[in-house]
Amino acid sequence: MSTTEGAAKTAVANGTRQTEITKLDRVVIRFAGDSGDGMQLTGDRFTSEAAAFGNDLATQPNFPAEIRAPQGTMAGVSSFQVHFADYDILTPGDRPDVLVAMNPAALKANIKDLPAGGTLIVNTDEFAKRNLAKVGYDADPLEDGSLDSYQVFKVAMATLTIGAVESTGLGKKDAERCKNMFALGLLSWMYHRPTEGTERFLREKFARKPEIAEANVLAFRAGWNYGETTEAFAVTYEVAPAKLAPGTYRQITGNTALAYGIVASAVQSKLPVLLGTYPITPASDILHELSKYKHFGITTFQAEDEIAGIGAALGASYGGALGVTSTSGPGIALKAETIGLGVMTELPLVVIDVQRGGPSTGLPTKTEQADLLQAMYGRNGECPVPVLAPQSPADCFRTALEATKIALTYRTPVLLLSDGAVANGSEPWLVPDIADLPDLTVEFATEPNAPEGGGEGGGGFLPYLRDPETLARPWALPGTPGLQHRIGGLEKADRTGNISYDPDNHDRMVRLRQAKVDGIQVPDVTVDDPSGKAQVLVLGWGSSYGPIGAACRRVRKLGHSVAQVHLRHLNPFPANLGEVLAGYSKVIIPEMNLGQLAMLIRARYLVDAQSYTKVAGLPFKAEELQNVLLDAVKGVHAA
Amino acid sequence: MTAVDLGLPQLGGLDLVPTTDEPQKAKDYKSDQEVRWCPGCGDYVVLNAVQSFLPTLGLKRENIVFVSGIGCSSRFPYYMNTYGMHSIHGRAPAIATGLAVSRPDLSVWVVTGDGDALSIGGNHLIHALRRNVNLKILLFNNRIYGLTKGQYSPTSEEGKITKSTPLGSLDHPFNPVSLALGAEASFVGRALDSDRKGLTEVLRQAAAHRGSALVEIYQNCPIFNDGAFDVLKEAGQAEERLIPLVDGEPIRFGSPGPDGLGEYGVVRSGFAGLEVAKVSEVGEDAVIVHDSSHHDPSYAFALSRLSTQDLSHVVTGVFRNVERSTYDDLARRQVAQAKESKTADLQALLRGKDTWTVA
Ligand code: SF4
Numbered sequence: 002m003s004t005t006e007g008a009a010k011t012a013v014a015n016g017t018r019q020t021e022i023t024k025l026d027r028v029v030i031r032f033a034g035d036s037g038d039g040m041q042l043t044g045d046r047f048t049s050e051a052a053a054f055g056n057d058l059a060t061q062p063n064f065p066a067e068i069r070a071p072q073g074t075m076a077g078v079s080s081f082q083v084h085f086a087d088y089d090i091l092t093p094g095d096r097p098d099v100l101v102a103m104n105p106a107a108l109k110a111n112i113k114d115l116p117a118g119g120t121l122i123v124n125t126d127e128f129a130k131r132n133l134a135k136v137g138y139d140a141d142p143l144e145d146g147s148l149d150s151y152q153v154f155k156v157a158m159a160t161l162t163i164g165a166v167e168s169t170g171l172g173k174k175d176a177e178r179c180k181n182m183f184a185l186g187l188l189s190w191m192y193h194r195p196t197e198g199t200e201r202f203l204r205e206k207f208a209r210k211p212e213i214a215e216a217n218v219l220a221f222r223a224g225w226n227y228g229e230t231t232e233a234f235a236v237t238y239e240v241a242p243a244k245l246a247p248g249t250y251r252q253i254t255g256n257t258a259l260a261y262g263i264v265a266s267a268v269q270s271k272l273p274v275l276l277g278t279y280p281i282t283p284a285s286d287i288l289h290e291l292s293k294y295k296h297f298g299i300t301t302f303q304a305e306d307e308i309a310g311i312g313a314a315l316g317a318s319y320g321g322a323l324g325v326t327s328t329s330g331p332g333i334a335l336k337a338e339t340i341g342l343g344v345m346t347e348l349p350l351v352v353i354d355v356q357r358g359g360p361s362t363g364l365p366t367k368t369e370q371a372d373l374l375q376a377m378y379g380r381n382g383e384c385p386v387p388v389l390a391p392q393s394p395a396d397c398f399r400t401a402l403e404a405t406k407i408a409l410t411y412r413t414p415v416l417l418l419s420d421g422a423v424a425n426g427s428e429p430w431l432v433p434d435i436a437d438l439p440d441l442t443v444e445f446a447t448e449p450n451a452p453e454g455g456g457e458g459g460g461g462f463l464p465y466l467r468d469p470e471t472l473a474r475p476w477a478l479p480g481t482p483g484l485q486h487r488i489g490g491l492e493k494a495d496r497t498g499n500i501s502y503d504p505d506n507h508d509r510m511v512r513l514r515q516a517k518v519d520g521i522q523v524p525d526v527t528v529d530d531p532s533g534k535a536q537v538l539v540l541g542w543g544s545s546y547g548p549i550g551a552a553c554r555r556v557r558k559l560g561h562s563v564a565q566v567h568l569r570h571l572n573p574f575p576a577n578l579g580e581v582l583a584g585y586s587k588v589i590i591p592e593m594n595l596g597q598l599a600m601l602i603r604a605r606y607l608v609d610a611q612s613y614t615k616v617a618g619l620p621f622k623a624e625e626l627q628n629v630l631l632d633a634v635k636g637v638h639a640a
Numbered sequence: 641m642t643a644v645d646l647g648l649p650q651l652g653g654l655d656l657v658p659t660t661d662e663p664q665k666a667k668d669y670k671s672d673q674e675v676r677w678c679p680g681c682g683d684y685v686v687l688n689a690v691q692s693f694l695p696t697l698g699l700k701r702e703n704i705v706f707v708s709g710i711g712c713s714s715r716f717p718y719y720m721n722t723y724g725m726h727s728i729h730g731r732a733p734a735i736a737t738g739l740a741v742s743r744p745d746l747s748v749w750v751v752t753g754d755g756d757a758l759s760i761g762g763n764h765l766i767h768a769l770r771r772n773v774n775l776k777i778l779l780f781n782n783r784i785y786g787l788t789k790g791q792y793s794p795t796s797e798e799g800k801i802t803k804s805t806p807l808g809s810l811d812h813p814f815n816p817v818s819l820a821l822g823a824e825a826s827f828v829g830r831a832l833d834s835d836r837k838g839l840t841e842v843l844r845q846a847a848a849h850r851g852s853a854l855v856e857i858y859q860n861c862p863i864f865n866d867g868a869f870d871v872l873k874e875a876g877q878a879e880e881r882l883i884p885l886v887d888g889e890p891i892r893f894g895s896p897g898p899d900g901l902g903e904y905g906v907v908r909s910g911f912a913g914l915e916v917a918k919v920s921e922v923g924e925d926a927v928i929v930h931d932s933s934h935h936d937p938s939y940a941f942a943l944s945r946l947s948t949q950d951l952s953h954v955v956t957g958v959f960r961n962v963e964r965s966t967y968d969d970l971a972r973r974q975v976a977q978a979k980e981s982k983t984a985d986l987q988a989l990l991r992g993k994d995t996w997t998v999a
Contacts, residue, residue, distance in 0.1 A: 264989060275742050277738055295974055300972075313737050316725075324738065485702055487726065489718075491726065
């Protein structure tokens with residue numbers, strides 16, 4: 002087990018026999034199996050047990066884009082990694098301490114990540130010749146000595162499960178499907194997890210099929226009892242609850258937190274919300290979640306395509322609702338023209354892009370940060386929009402509220418860049434008190450605003466007369482008497498909003514739209530540099546917050562100084578960013594793209610920032626960033 | 641905005657839109673913007689017809705919205721003293737859908753053209769019709785691309801010589817009425833720009849209809865496709881070609897026969913089709929009596945197939961006018977019912993079911 006602090010061992014009577022209990026500060030478990038084996042559910046349940054127990058935790062699902070890839074193949078392997086600890090952790094863990102492999106494909110796909118000495122629990126029932134051959138094993142790895150460096154536990158999970166659920170009268174196939182709950186039961190026993198939650202969950206989930214519910218509960222208990230009664234497992238482990246900041250916590254995924262942020266936006270703005278969207282992985286869960294909250298005044302419109310989704314959202318905003326659209330990957334490309342219309346008509350609109358591997362269809366279920374430049378610039382003409390990115394699953398809530406606030410205050414489309422890792426990952430969330438949420442109420446235009454007397458629009462309504470502070474234009478809703486006006490995608494004359502082809506007016510309007518976005522008030526960045534002596538600054542954005550933060554901790558533990566700054570606001574940048582960057586002799590920017598933020602930073606601040614990039618569809622590992630930072634720190638000292 | 645309570649689907653098209661007792665005139669609907677279509681463009685005639693027609697509805701002007709796409713006709717909203725949005729190419733039905741769903745108190749009109757609605761925006765059009773969103777869609781069909789200066793459109797006749805098709809266009813055109821009926825539109829009509837009376841009648845029925853209404857308007861583009869519909873306007877030709885639909889009346893056209901009605905009639909043909917026949921040959925009783933409320937869309941579809949690419953026959957009037965639940969009414973009802981049955985407790989939502997406390 003990976004524990005930096007020494008593991009305390011005690012031998013206690015654990016039920017019917019003596020087992021040794023080892024105390025650990027943190028553990029990473031990876032459940033891996035075929036797509037049809039229910040690994041995501043297993044991981045989810047284990048996570049809920051850890052949350053209920055009070056551990057800090059972070060999770061990372063990893064699954065293929067195919068719904069059911071051919072059974073038993075490498076392409077069909079699905080896994081779920083959960084990291085839980087007795088202190089605050091930042092990532093789902095680089096490598097597992099425990100790997101549960103439900104079949105040869107899962108073993109082959111994941112074994113390289115298990116460090117020597119790691120625990121491997123294998124479902125031996127799947128290791129028949131045919132299955133081995135399917136994934137290119139000539140010899141049975143369970144027998145040929147190739148796994149000798151691990152602590153291997155061979156368990157005939159399918160056979161034991163079928164035996165355990167016999168009383169339910171289920172057919173063999175249905176019975177065997179419960180083997181994931183057997184694995185969960187075994188792991189729950191090993192780590193002293195509470196079990197009531199899982200049993201309750203299973204009975205609720207299969208409420209309409211009581212015999213299936215019963216079989217799953219029986220399999221779960223059989224896994225537990227297997228650990229308890231067989232001699233195979235001499236040691237069990239304990240990870241104490243984490244000492245997090247006081248308060249009430251729950252576990253939450255990024256997509257759920259984002260959806261809650263939109264619900265909270267509806268409540269805090271007192272506006273109805275219309276989510277216009279089209280299903281796309283991994284953003285669809287935002288639609289699924291929001292479709293449940295009609296009682297909060299949320300309408301979800303599943304449109305005929307991405308363009309119609311954002312179009313309906315913009316139409317709703319025009320009518321005085323908060324228009325929201327959500328997408329991923331190629332979907333954001335399709336929305337570009339309507340974002341441009343939103344910029345031109347200066348209406349509020351929240352555009353959520355859950356980034357995934359690209360280009361084109363790319364890697365639908367994998368993560369990436371490669372839409373930043375598209376978010377910034379991917380439209381025709383000078384078309385600035387504010388851009389924000391959440392740094393962790395729970396942070397999606399606050400980021401969504403902030404995106405809404407900007408959209409409503411400045412009457413502009415706002416791009417919120419989540420990503421696959423944040424969207425599907427989960428962590429504990431300190432449930433906010435709604436009394437602390439920001440006020441998002443808006444004022445619609447109700448009266449003519451043109452100065453009395455002669456001149457332009459005398460005493461009438463000027464739809465493009467701006468608020469001197471925010472440069473926002475009035476939001477005048479259809480139905481408001483006397484304020485009838487026309488808006489559209491053609492260039493607007495300043496103030497009147499009429500069509501204008503005047504060269505000077507166009508130049509002025511381009512600059513006004515830019516100035517409005519540049520002038521958005523965003524909080525300054527804070528620098529994390531406990532020693533106050535760092536010469537190297539690591540700058541990140543979005544979901545890499547976890548691995549960067551973990552790498553900084555490690556580097557500092559080794560006696561070095563490194564400063565960390567993480568950006569939530571990518572457009573406009575926080576006002577103090579340039580000054581902060583100038584204070585360091587070296588700036589490193591790790592990104593899951595080919596250096597998009599680095600390009601913006603270098604162009605904007607003339608800072609010789611160095612990029613560290615990886616575009617593998619997976620989050621950074623703390624270890625690799627630790628090495629990058631160590632090299633940088635040492636380089637500075639050598640120079 | 642506060643949603644109004646819904647009764648489905650007995651509502652009329654405008655029942656939730658506030659009215660005014662103040663008399664209105666056509667000029668109340670004219671904006672201060674100079675109209676910039678080419679001289680002689682059919683769009684002027686339609687604009688005038690709409691501006692003269694709207695006062696008869698007695699609605700508050702501020703509760704009327706025109707949403708358009710891109711193309712000559714899509715400049716329409718700028719000339720209307722109502723609310724309006726000149727949006728992007730092909731997307732007006734989608735934008736108007738979002739508006740109509742969130743604002744039951746608005747009368748939402750979409751102005752589009754044959755390129756806007758049937759090429760780039762074909763997808764949005766059929767889905768708006770399928771959902772039956774409460775929108776009135778005016779499709780100005782001039783069978784050409786005007787704004788981009790004269791390329792053939794998805795309604796141009798086969799073999800059309802244009803700037804982009806010097807050897808003749810190759811595509812088979814859409815019949816917009818057939819397309820709309822294929823999408824199960826609940827209201828479909830057609831009128832000629834020059835026929836103020838016919839156009840106004842179709843607009844009147846469209847406005848009163850709850851749900852999507854597609855009105856195809858044959859519109860002359862004197863610059864790039866001049867005279868495209870002349871054969872439907874010239875005395876001596878027009879009556880032989882135009883087949884006007886009037887509810888409850890036998891479908892008769894052509895120069896008057898002995899009974900004072902047209903010498904031709906529309907009669908059943910084959911398995912499910914219709915055809916034109918001489919009434920004197922088939923007898924009066926064989927002629928179909930028009931019923932736009934006929935629920936099976938195949939009747940209206942068969943009518944739409946009487947219109948031909950070469951305009952040797954063109955059916956006008958209201959093809960179909962049936963009651964069907966509208967998407968926006970249903971969507972609002974779901975929200976209203978959810979609000980009634982559940983309290984919107986944000987704190988409880990955020991807290992969820994499984995929490996733990998750190999002291
Ligand atoms: S090009 Fe044709 S359709 Fe366009 S404004 Fe001129 S005449 Fe009208």
